Amino acid sequence: MTSASPADTSSRHSLWSRVVLAGPVVFAVACLVMAGSALWLPAGPAQIDNLVLPILLFPAIWAALFFCACLARRLTRAWIFIAGIGLLHAALIAQHLLHSAP
Numbered sequence: 001m002t003s004a005s006p007a008d009t010s011s012r013h014s015l016w017s018r019v020v021l022a023g024p025v026v027f028a029v030a031c032l033v034m035a036g037s038a039l040w041l042p043a044g045p046a047q048i049d050n051l052v053l054p055i056l057l058f059p060a061i062w063a064a065l066f067f068c069a070c071l072a073r074r075l076t077r078a079w080i081f082i083a084g085i086g087l088l089h090a091a092l093i094a095q096h097l098l099h100s101a102p
Contacts, residue, residue: 031058032086033061033086036092
């Protein structure tokens with residue numbers, strides 16, 4: 001029987017952390033960015049540009065966040081960056097929902 005060295009355990013933890021960040025966390029944050037973008041994008045002449053553009057740009061948003069999570073040298077910095085974007089858009093959505101008329 002062989003026991004795992006501390007370096008193996010650390011790299012395994014780092015790999016799983018990166019997989020979780022690049023998978024469900026990035027997908028959830030991309031959805032939040034898509035929903036929040038409708039609030040800060042200008043409406044445009046047809047009054048629907050702020051709704052259509054985030055939907056069309058969703059794959060690009062997801063890809064940018066995914067590659068950020070996969071290629072970041074410092075995993076902690078990627079977590080902070082992606083979580084910050086997600087929290088910012090979640091706060092924007094919450095503020096809009098709390099201040100909208102019933």
